[in-house]
Amino acid sequence: MSPSLLGQLDYSAAHLFSAMVLLGSFAMIYQRRMVGMFNAFAFQAFALAAAAAWQAYIQEAHHLYVTAAMALLLKGLLIPFALRVIVRRLDIHRSIEVVIGIGVTMLVGIGLVALSALLVMPVTAGAAATTREDLALALSVVLIGLLIMISRRNAVTQVIGFMSMENGLILAVIGVAGMPLVVEMSVAFAVLVAFIIFGLFFFRIRERFDSLDVHYLETFRGERR
Amino acid sequence: MNGTLVDPIHAILGLPLLAAAALTLMPSHRMAAKVNILAAFGTFLATTQLFLHRPEPTALVFIDDFNIYLVVLTAFVAFTSSMFSADYIQHEVDIGKLPPIYLRFYSAMFQLLTFSMLLALVSNNLGLMWVAVEAATLTTVVMVSVYRTREAIEAAWKYFILASVGIALALFGTILIYLAAQPVMGPSLEAMAWAAILPHAPQMAPELLNLAFVFLLVGYGTKVGLFPLHAWLPDAHSEGPTPISAVLSGLLLNVALYAVIRFKMLLAANGAALSPGPLMIAIGLTSLLFAAVMLYRRRDIKRLFAYSSIEHMGIVTFAFGMGGPLANFAGLLHMAMHSLTKSAIFFTVGHIAQVKGTQRMSEIGGLTASHPWLGWTFVIAVLAIAGLPPFGLFMSEFVLVTSTFARAPALAILLVLGLLVAFGAMVLRVQSLAFGAVVGPTEGNTVRLRLSLLPILVHLGLVLAAGLWLPAPLVAWFQAVARQLG
Numbered sequence: 001m002s003p004s005l006l007g008q009l010d011y012s013a014a015h016l017f018s019a020m021v022l023l024g025s026f027a028m029i030y031q032r033r034m035v036g037m038f039n040a041f042a043f044q045a046f047a048l049a050a051a052a053a054w055q056a057y058i059q060e061a062h063h064l065y066v067t068a069a070m071a072l073l074l075k076g077l078l079i080p081f082a083l084r085v086i087v088r089r090l091d092i093h094r095s096i097e098v099v100i101g102i103g104v105t106m107l108v109g110i111g112l113v114a115l116s117a118l119l120v121m122p123v124t125a126g127a128a129a130t131t132r133e134d135l136a137l138a139l140s141v142v143l144i145g146l147l148i149m150i151s152r153r154n155a156v157t158q159v160i161g162f163m164s165m166e167n168g169l170i171l172a173v174i175g176v177a178g179m180p181l182v183v184e185m186s187v188a189f190a191v192l193v194a195f196i197i198f199g200l201f202f203f204r205i206r207e208r209f210d211s212l213d214v215h216y217l218e219t220f221r222g223e224r225r
Numbered sequence: 226m227n228g229t230l231v232d233p234i235h236a237i238l239g240l241p242l243l244a245a246a247a248l249t250l251m252p253s254h255r256m257a258a259k260v261n262i263l264a265a266f267g268t269f270l271a272t273t274q275l276f277l278h279r280p281e282p283t284a285l286v287f288i289d290d291f292n293i294y295l296v297v298l299t300a301f302v303a304f305t306s307s308m309f310s311a312d313y314i315q316h317e318v319d320i321g322k323l324p325p326i327y328l329r330f331y332s333a334m335f336q337l338l339t340f341s342m343l344l345a346l347v348s349n350n351l352g353l354m355w356v357a358v359e360a361a362t363l364t365t366v367v368m369v370s371v372y373r374t375r376e377a378i379e380a381a382w383k384y385f386i387l388a389s390v391g392i393a394l395a396l397f398g399t400i401l402i403y404l405a406a407q408p409v410m411g412p413s414l415e416a417m418a419w420a421a422i423l424p425h426a427p428q429m430a431p432e433l434l435n436l437a438f439v440f441l442l443v444g445y446g447t448k449v450g451l452f453p454l455h456a457w458l459p460d461a462h463s464e465g466p467t468p469i470s471a472v473l474s475g476l477l478l479n480v481a482l483y484a485v486i487r488f489k490m491l492l493a494a495n496g497a498a499l500s501p502g503p504l505m506i507a508i509g510l511t512s513l514l515f516a517a518v519m520l521y522r523r524r525d526i527k528r529l530f531a532y533s534s535i536e537h538m539g540i541v542t543f544a545f546g547m548g549g550p551l552a553n554f555a556g557l558l559h560m561a562m563h564s565l566t567k568s569a570i571f572f573t574v575g576h577i578a579q580v581k582g583t584q585r586m587s588e589i590g591g592l593t594a595s596h597p598w599l600g601w602t603f604v605i606a607v608l609a610i611a612g613l614p615p616f617g618l619f620m621s622e623f624v625l626v627t628s629t630f631a632r633a634p635a636l637a638i639l640l641v642l643g644l645l646v647a648f649g650a651m652v653l654r655v656q657s658l659a660f661g662a663v664v665g666p667t668e669g670n671t672v673r674l675r676l677s678l679l680p681i682l683v684h685l686g687l688v689l690a691a692g693l694w695l696p697a698p699l700v701a702w703f704q705a706v707a708r709q710l711g
Binding site: 122139188 | 350352353355356359360363366381382385386389390393394396397400403404407408411412413414416417430432433435436
């Protein structure tokens with residue numbers, strides 16, 4: 001293959017993997033059942049691992065393989081497993097209560113993708129094409145993660161929304177060529193996520209609030225008693 | 226002056242970290258509290274060494290005129306809080322409110338929190354600072370939930386989720402800043418170092434900086450507790466143990482604000498980027514006015530002062546948004562004075578809640594009659610936070626108001642309105658709490674000379690001294706930093 005074709009492949013594959021991460025976000029919006037959401041999250045983590053490994057290869061940045069491995073093992077395998085255990089042990093409802101309907105959430109999600117492209121594309125004119133598109137997709141994943149946190153009223157799904165937001169950030173970090181401290185940041189995020197999962201389990205929020213439904217937290221908005 | 230054996234930065238960061246590691250091994254709270262105080266004192270001593278010997282900036286850490294005072298202040302308030310904490314927590318254990326098992330990692334977390342705040346302040350690297358702020362969030366979440374009551378866990382969870390979203394957005398902003406710096410400086414660790422990127426700010430792409438700043442302001446602004454991202458702050462303050470409320474209000478909010486100001490400097494140095502001032506003025510003023518009104522509807526004493534923290538963070542954000550030597554001077558002074566005064570207030574409130582056995586303001590009354598020492602200290606502290614002369618906060622607010630009147634009278638009127646409304650709320654509260662009919666238990670009348678009273682007196686003494694007379698070198702130094710901030 002000629003060098004230009006290889007460059008083409010570099011770009012196309014990077015684009016494909018980033019797009020798959022975004023696809024994972026939409027798959028999460030679409031779920032009505034908790035288990036489906038875990039699977040969608042695992043899919044996103046696999047896509048992220050592939051994206052990170054591919055960037056490690058084309059940028060010849062070997063530390064990104066660490067990020068890829070962490071995405072694969074931690075977020076692709078360990079966390080979905082831990083969440084299943086939590087849902088079973090705490091006996092949480094297996095279906096997802098949606099605040100905003102699935103159709104509307106999908107449309108808002110599409111709007112957010114357009115918004116990200118409109119925000120990122122004009123301001124990154126100087127950067128490489130891979131970086132620009134990666135960043136636009138990453139911002140969409142971040143915003144859709146926020147959307148999931150808002151539109152799915154349940155602590156476990158909120159945590160998943162947060163973690164998919166974090167996937168978006170990792171996607172952004174790996175796309176920016178030569179960014180230092182990427183591994184440190186992924187480790188810091190992993191610690192954060194571990195804490196959240198640990199907190200879910202340890203505090204047995206269900207036991208305390210009768211439900212993991214964050215709606216109950218809202219009763220405590222004003223004063224005590 | 227190379228008389229010191231160790232690099233002070235190593236001591237400042239190493240001591241809390243080592244202490245945290247050692248404290249995880251100590252099961253007894255009594256013992257751990259003593260080690261905690263000792264370590265905090267050592268850290269404070271180490272920070273004072275910075276005045277004598279300022280280390281050369283490295284790729285990861287640096288000390289400049291701006292962060293040196295926040296480092297010393299943080300170490301100092303962490304030290305006094307550790308003194309207060311020892312007595313306060315012991316009392317909570319004695320009355321059976323806190324089972325010792327819940328306190329297993331309390332002191333270790335306290336040291337970790339000190340470490341991460343100091344790391345955030347001295348870090349020369351945007352990524353490292355972000356990691357430090359995140360670590361500070363995690364440790365405070367653990368401490369807020371220490372009572373493990375339903376309310377405490379709710380508060381901790383709310384704080385956790387909101388702060389996590391905030392720091393996630395801040396990371397996106399940090400990535401964008403790097404993306405702006407990279408074409409100018411090449412891909413390297415240098416392109417994320419404050420000291421290195423600031424001189425290059427004029428060459429960076431302004432649109433990228435604009436977008437980054439919006440993310441950073443929202444992200445770190447959540448941790449500052451600025452309206453409308455403040456929802457976690459009152460809950461975390463009222464449900465966590467009081468020493469942590471003091472550290473949260475007095476120090477952690479400052480650290481997050483410090484990050485915002487650093488990024489503001491970057492934007493200000495780039496002539497073509499959007500001016501960050503108006504954004505910060507708008508957010509600061511809204512926070513001030515909102516919190517001032519909200520002060521009237523509080524029923525929980527710790528929530529009252531949590532809202533007062535939102536108010537003061539609003540004032541400081543407004544001051545730095547205005548910019549210019551005078552307003553920046555006021556902002557810097559206000560940060561320091563608020564930190565000292567608010568932690569003193571929380572120390573006092575901690576005592577009050579313990580002698581009265583409640584945080585509800587309707588069940589507290591006539592403090593000056595039932596507990597004269599505590600009552601009058603409380604009155605003085607509240608007058609100081611309300612911004613009355615001769616305390617330090619009066620001076621910073623006065624400088625801010627007069628300089629704003631000279632430049633933007635319309636904004637100054639809103640500022641004064643907010644200050645007056647907040648002042649009214651404070652006066653109203655202090656009347657029912659400190660004077661009037663005695664409500665609640667009256668025993669514990671004689672004040673025992675406890676370790677935990679000392680910090681209050683020292684803090685208030687410093688605030689009073691600053692209000693009466695600021696030493697000339699200190700003024701000169703504040704002015705130099707104010708000019709540097711632009």
